[in-house]
Amino acid sequence: MWELTRWNWHAYAEHSERLERALEELVRADERQVWTHAITKIELEFFDVGVPSVLTRPLASCLVSAIRRVDGAKRTAILSFLAELICGRGEEDYSQQQREWLSLAHREVAMGLSELEFILETGDETDAEMCVHMLATLAAHIASLGPRIAYYFGRARNRVPAIAAHVDYYLHSGKHASLRAGSDDDDL
Amino acid sequence: MRNGRAGAAGDAVDFGVIGLTELFALHGGHGSDPVLTARLPTLTEGVEVADALAWERRNSYSGTGGYGTRPAVVIGAYDPATFEAEAFSSTAKRHAEGVATDAMPDALLSKPISVRKGDYIPVCEPCEAEFGRLRFPADTTFAKDIK
Numbered sequence: 001m002w003e004l005t006r007w008n009w010h011a012y013a014e015h016s017e018r019l020e021r022a023l024e025e026l027v028r029a030d031e032r033q034v035w036t037h038a039i040t041k042i043e044l045e046f047f048d049v050g051v052p053s054v055l056t057r058p059l060a061s062c063l064v065s066a067i068r069r070v071d072g073a074k075r076t077a078i079l080s081f082l083a084e085l086i087c088g089r090g091e092e093d094y095s096q097q098q099r100e101w102l103s104l105a106h107r108e109v110a111m112g113l114s115e116l117e118f119i120l121e122t123g124d125e126t127d128a129e130m131c132v133h134m135l136a137t138l139a140a141h142i143a144s145l146g147p148r149i150a151y152y153f154g155r156a157r158n159r160v161p162a163i164a165a166h167v168d169y170y171l172h173s174g175k176h177a178s179l180r181a182g183s184d185d186d187d188l
Numbered sequence: 189m190r191n192g193r194a195g196a197a198g199d200a201v202d203f204g205v206i207g208l209t210e211l212f213a214l215h216g217g218h219g220s221d222p223v224l225t226a227r228l229p230t231l232t233e234g235v236e237v238a239d240a241l242a243w244e245r246r247n248s249y250s251g252t253g254g255y256g257t258r259p260a261v262v263i264g265a266y267d268p269a270t271f272e273a274e275a276f277s278s279t280a281k282r283h284a285e286g287v288a289t290d291a292m293p294d295a296l297l298s299k300p301i302s303v304r305k306g307d308y309i310p311v312c313e314p315c316e317a318e319f320g321r322l323r324f325p326a327d328t329t330f331a332k333d334i335k
Contacts, residue, residue: 037334044313044331045331049260049261049278049283051280080304080305083255083304087255088256089255089256089257089258089259089260089280090279090280090281091280093279093281130255133254133255134255137256165251170254175254
């Protein structure tokens with residue numbers, strides 16, 4: 001996976017070759033036990049239960065690249081891990097540095113926006129729901145994405161009624177004002 | 189915050205805090221009369237109650253309300269001196285193990301549960317260093333062992 005080699009892992013962390021190996025294993029493995037073990041290794045050794053670190057950006061970027069190569073339970077697990085990384089759990093307690101790392105990760109994921117939108121358009125309820133959480137997070141942090149994501153949310157809530165409550169929550173939440181900011185056609 | 193008692197002689201259950209049916213089920217079904225079940229709970233039983241409370245808390249996060257507001261990990265704690273059991277959640281600054289032992293310094297801990305995965309996760313190395321292995325159930329997995 002080219003995205004994996006784009007990052008100079010050694011510049012980010014000690015023992016980073018183990019992270020690179022675990023990511024490779026995650027992408028390549030077909031056996032559930034192997035890829036779940038790879039995720040566990042990454043989480044335990046390099047991530048503090050989703051709290052942002054200097055590695056959040058490269059990892060988020062690699063996970064976005066990985067989701068287009070996998071499907072089924074493995075894609076669900078990767079989406080779930082990615083959501084944990086970028087959705088900013090306990091964000092109000094983050095340091096300035098942690099906020100910056102998270103913001104950089106958001107920008108990386110935003111470059112793969114269409115991957116998440118594709119899953120929203122075609123994926124099952126579980127995968128679509130995780131994309132709703134991630135896309136809402138992106139809209140909250142990158143306001144210019146709001147109208148585009150709001151459009152996809154409107155389509156998704158009709159296609160997958162089971163996620164309508166989540167979509168509606170974000171559409172009406174004060175933290176996600178950009179989702180109500182009109183349409184991209186306003187620029188015409 | 190919901191908590192429970194694992195049961196003590198003459199005071200098997202703190203009614204209204206944890207349900208009798210729930211507790212009897214955890215204890216293997218001793219019948220419906222609390223007097224007949226009045227005895228000191230084993231440590232294992234106490235931690236099982238704490239674990240059940242942790243699962244209950246984990247399952248309470250499955251609704252809407254924003255992914256970012258869910259904690260990463262929940263854990264149960266049981267204090268054998270007071271028979272109190274309670275569930276705790278991790279924060280952005282403190283692992284669930286730390287949150288639990290800050291509140292209940294002498295507590296035994298259940299296995300940590302990932303809210304996201306809906307499954308037990310290994311105890312990380314810093315938590316093992318801080319709290320030791322003996323606070324956790326015998327079948328707990330430790331990160332140090334799975335490299």
